[in-house]
Amino acid sequence: xxxxxxxxxxxxxxxxxxxxxxxxxxxxxxxxxxxxxxxxxxxxxxxxxxxxxxxxxxxxxxxxxxxxxxxxxxxxxxxxxxxxxxxxxxxxxxxxxxxxxxxxxxxxxxxxxxxxxxxxxxxxxxxxxxxxxxxxxxxxxxxxxxxxxxxxxxxxxxxxxxxxxxxxxxxxxxxxxxxxxxxxxxxxxxxxxxxxxxxxxxxxxxxxxxxxxxxxxxxxxxxxxxxxxxxxxxxxxxxxxxxxxxxxxxxxxxxxxxxxxxxxxxxxxxxxxxxxxxxxxxxxxxxxxxxxxxxxxxxxxxxxxxxxxxxxxxxxxxxxxxxxxxxxxxxxxxxxxxxxxxxxxxxxxxxxxxxxxxxxxxxxxxxxxxxxxxxxxxxxxxxxxxxxxxxxxx
Amino acid sequence: xxxxxxxxxxxxxxxxxxxxxxxxxxxxxxxxxxxxxxxxxxxxxxxxxxxxxxxxxxxxxxxxxxxxxxxxxxxxxxxxxxxxxxxxxxxxxxxxxxxxxxxxxxxxxxxxxxxxxxxxxxxxxxxxxxxxxxxxxxxxxxxxxxxxxxxxxxxxxxxxxxxxxxxxxxxxxxxxxxxxxxxxxxxxxxxxxxxxxxxxxxxxxxxxxxxxxxxxxxxxxxxxxxxxxxxxxxxxxxxxxxxxxxxxxxxxxxxxxxxxxxxxxxxxxxxxxxxxxxxxxxxxxxxxxxxxxxxxxxxxxxxxxxxxxxxxxxxxxxxxxxxxxxxxxxxxxxxxxxxxxxxxxxxxxxxxxxxxxxxxx
Numbered sequence: 008x009x010x011x012x013x014x015x016x017x018x019x020x021x022x023x024x025x026x027x028x029x030x031x032x033x034x035x036x037x038x039x040x041x042x043x044x045x046x047x048x049x050x051x052x053x054x055x056x057x058x059x060x061x062x063x064x065x066x067x068x069x070x071x072x073x074x075x076x077x078x079x080x081x082x083x084x085x086x087x088x089x090x091x092x093x094x095x096x097x098x099x100x101x102x103x104x105x106x107x108x109x110x111x112x113x114x115x116x117x118x119x120x121x122x123x124x125x126x127x128x129x130x131x132x133x134x135x136x137x138x139x140x141x142x143x144x145x146x147x148x149x150x151x152x153x154x155x156x157x158x159x160x161x162x163x164x165x166x167x168x169x170x171x172x173x174x175x176x177x178x179x180x181x182x183x184x185x186x187x188x189x190x191x192x193x194x195x196x197x198x199x200x201x202x203x204x205x206x207x208x209x210x211x212x213x214x215x216x217x218x219x220x221x222x223x224x225x226x227x228x229x230x231x232x233x234x235x236x237x238x239x240x241x242x243x244x245x246x247x248x249x250x251x252x253x254x255x256x257x258x259x260x261x262x263x264x265x266x267x268x269x270x271x272x273x274x275x276x277x278x279x280x281x282x283x284x285x286x287x288x289x290x291x292x293x294x295x296x297x298x299x300x301x302x303x304x305x306x307x308x309x310x311x312x313x314x315x316x317x318x319x320x321x322x323x324x325x326x327x328x329x330x331x332x333x334x335x336x337x338x339x340x341x342x343x344x345x346x347x348x349x350x351x352x353x354x355x356x357x358x359x360x361x362x363x364x365x366x367x368x369x370x371x372x373x374x375x376x377x378x379x380x381x382x383x384x385x386x387x388x389x390x391x392x393x394x395x396x397x398x399x400x401x
Numbered sequence: 402x403x404x405x406x407x408x409x410x411x412x413x414x415x416x417x418x419x420x421x422x423x424x425x426x427x428x429x430x431x432x433x434x435x436x437x438x439x440x441x442x443x444x445x446x447x448x449x450x451x452x453x454x455x456x457x458x459x460x461x462x463x464x465x466x467x468x469x470x471x472x473x474x475x476x477x478x479x480x481x482x483x484x485x486x487x488x489x490x491x492x493x494x495x496x497x498x499x500x501x502x503x504x505x506x507x508x509x510x511x512x513x514x515x516x517x518x519x520x521x522x523x524x525x526x527x528x529x530x531x532x533x534x535x536x537x538x539x540x541x542x543x544x545x546x547x548x549x550x551x552x553x554x555x556x557x558x559x560x561x562x563x564x565x566x567x568x569x570x571x572x573x574x575x576x577x578x579x580x581x582x583x584x585x586x587x588x589x590x591x592x593x594x595x596x597x598x599x600x601x602x603x604x605x606x607x608x609x610x611x612x613x614x615x616x617x618x619x620x621x622x623x624x625x626x627x628x629x630x631x632x633x634x635x636x637x638x639x640x641x642x643x644x645x646x647x648x649x650x651x652x653x654x655x656x657x658x659x660x661x662x663x664x665x666x667x668x669x670x671x672x673x674x675x676x677x678x679x680x681x682x683x684x685x686x687x688x689x690x691x692x693x694x695x696x697x698x699x700x701x702x703x704x705x706x707x708x709x710x711x712x713x714x715x716x717x718x719x720x721x722x723x724x725x726x727x728x729x730x731x732x733x734x735x736x737x738x739x740x741x742x743x744x745x746x747x748x749x750x751x752x753x754x755x756x757x758x759x760x761x762x
Contacts, residue, residue: 056710056711057711057713057714094707095710095713099668100582100663100665100667100668101657101661101664101665101668102442102446102657102660105442105661106439106442106443106446106704108442109437109438109439109441109442109443110439110704110707112438112439113437113438113439125581126667129581129582129584129662129663129665130661130662130663132662132663133584133662133663134662149581151578151581151584
């Protein structure tokens with residue numbers, strides 16, 4: 008008994024001491040991103056690897072690693088190889104995001120891919136600004152994320168999705184009379200709504216009715232649906248999340264109203280709603296940057312490689328954004344002739360100029376992506392239609 | 402040298418001394434630059450969590466009531482002070498003055514909330530009180546998450562609906578942007594200020610506990626009926642303790658909000674309240690020094706464990722369980738104390754045994 012206790016105390020002490028030592032060892036191994044001598048550029052990634060948002064962070068980490076491995080296998084860019092270090096920020100909007108960022112800095116981060124979630128991103132953008140580190144976020148979509156000149160997005164900014172949706176509907180002549188149902192208590196939804204409305208007016212689309220709901224009344228949509236029906240809308244624009252959209256689809260059916268449905272990336276996931284009759288979603292169009300079963304070569308190659316490497320998991324939109332993020336960095340590094348021994352600040356100055364200066368990128372999440380100096384991406388959105396219970400490219 | 406010190410005074414001075422030693426050690430490390438940026442980033446949060454833990458220890462340890470609303474008070478303090486700082490950052494450019502005022506604003510507003518919430522809540526006891534404080538914490542968090550505040554030449558605009566609902570003029574500026582929170586708060590928190598505030602908090606708490614009020618509060622904890630029968634005003638003393646706890650939590654919230662560029666209400670969820678309670682329980686209920694040590698260790702631990710990546714949170718939980726068992730189990734504790742004495746005996750051979758025993762206790 009006594010021996011057992013001693014053993015336990017000893018092992019506990021050993022664990023504590025060990026963790027301290029390894030922790031310190033890691034943190035003291037590199038200085039603050041002043042460049043490395045062994046010919047590799049360190050890309051730091053930050054996202055939730057634990058907690059409720061972990062699936063996003065893990066997808067980003069996996070896809071980023073995949074991209075880095077591919078680049079290194081081909082001998083790197085200009086002989087420069089990449090190394091990905093990824094830290095867990097638990098999607099925390101405060102100190103943990105900053106801790107993860109500081110840990111990355113201790114590991115010699117020269118370029119940052121992150122963070123995955125908007126909340127964490129807002130907590131670190133001013134840190135990267137202060138340290139002058141080039142930051143490109145795969146999936147933090149709020150407008151505020153890119154307020155500094157060193158931060159860029161791979162994904163659409165929330166409000167940009169509205170503009171892109173209106174353009175897509177008008178350019179492809181999908182419908183003329185449009186009804187909108189949106190959540191006015193949600194920043195994402197109302198952001199898209201505002202820009203959609205402005206762009207629709209410009210493009211000559213006729214918005215026959217605008218209906219809203221709030222967080223507290225999101226189960227019964229019969230009033231909104233009746234309004235849309237009596238206004239004879241041909242298309243129902245739904246800039247909302249998939250839970251509410253699944254209810255709207257079901258209630259439209261029972262109201263015997265069958266317009267075309269069009270949504271944004273919030274609808275991505277509608278097919279996996281519990282107890283949802285997938286046939287209802289047949290023909291729903293959504294604007295999402297990535298569909299795993301798209302037929303183009305790049306997507307298929309990526310999906311195949313991802314599945315092979317990670318237990319046959321199908322990559323989602325976050326993974327595709329992250330993969331593009333790394334490839335964007337690689338292309339910029341190639342273009343600017345970045346060397347591994349440059350400091351983070353030097354790299355940042357070059358990259359942030361280069362990305363908004365005629366740089367074009369064809370990736371999984373869009374063709375001909377360009378960036379303005381304010382950090383927002385401009386790319387042709389990919390529209391996806393739900394066919395036979397699957398997402399397929401339109 | 403041999404003058405007998407009051408054991409309570411002695412205990413508090415040991416704590417002050419330990420704090421000073423840690424402070425000087427950290428300052429030396431900082432000035433020689435031999436401290437990683439992650440550690441530097443953790444210094445202020447450790448102070449913040451320590452203040453939260455010692456202040457919660459007032460309610461949990463001294464008053465003997467379980468409160469799970471600590472994060473709510475921290476949230477009030479953080480938001481109130483951040484709003485204040487954002488409003489005055491152009492008119493008061495001297496950071497010391499602005500931050501001192503912000504700390505007072507954060508603390509006082511949180512204390513007011515403490516009193517407002519305390520009046521109905523403190524009628525309850527035990528589990529009921531814990532659950533109601535938890536609910537209040539959540540209400541506070543959700544209200545701030547839905548709040549939009551902006552100002553322009555016409556004054557302050559407040560809305561609970563949306564940014565557009567504020568009707569700001571073009572020259573207007575957003576202060577709180579709903580769930581996206583506040584950004585652009587001046588970064589006035591430094592380790593030195595945070596440490597001084599921690600030090601002051603500890604002094605306040607030790608002196609409170611050993612004052613007439615503190616003794617009254619403890620008598621309520623130990624035997625409510627007896628305390629009432631000698632004429633103590635239970636509600637008054639409970640409310641004083643609760644308000645003081647809220648005040649210090651608000652001050653900690655101020656330090657927190659001025660340490661980061663952005664502040665979002667979702668940070669202040671019940672997990673944070675429970676984490677602070679864990680600091681208190683692990684450090685020993687009623688033990689001020691223990692709370693600080695527990696807060697520091699448990700804040701550092703998940704960061705130090707980063708090297709084991711995916712198993713980090715698993716290890717953290719396991720270590721937490723082992724630590725809880727080790728600190729609560731009498732036999733294991735006495736084992737540690739015995740060995741600690743042996744070690745001490747080896748180092749200070751000349752000192753008398755009696756002193757060592759007292760020290761260990």
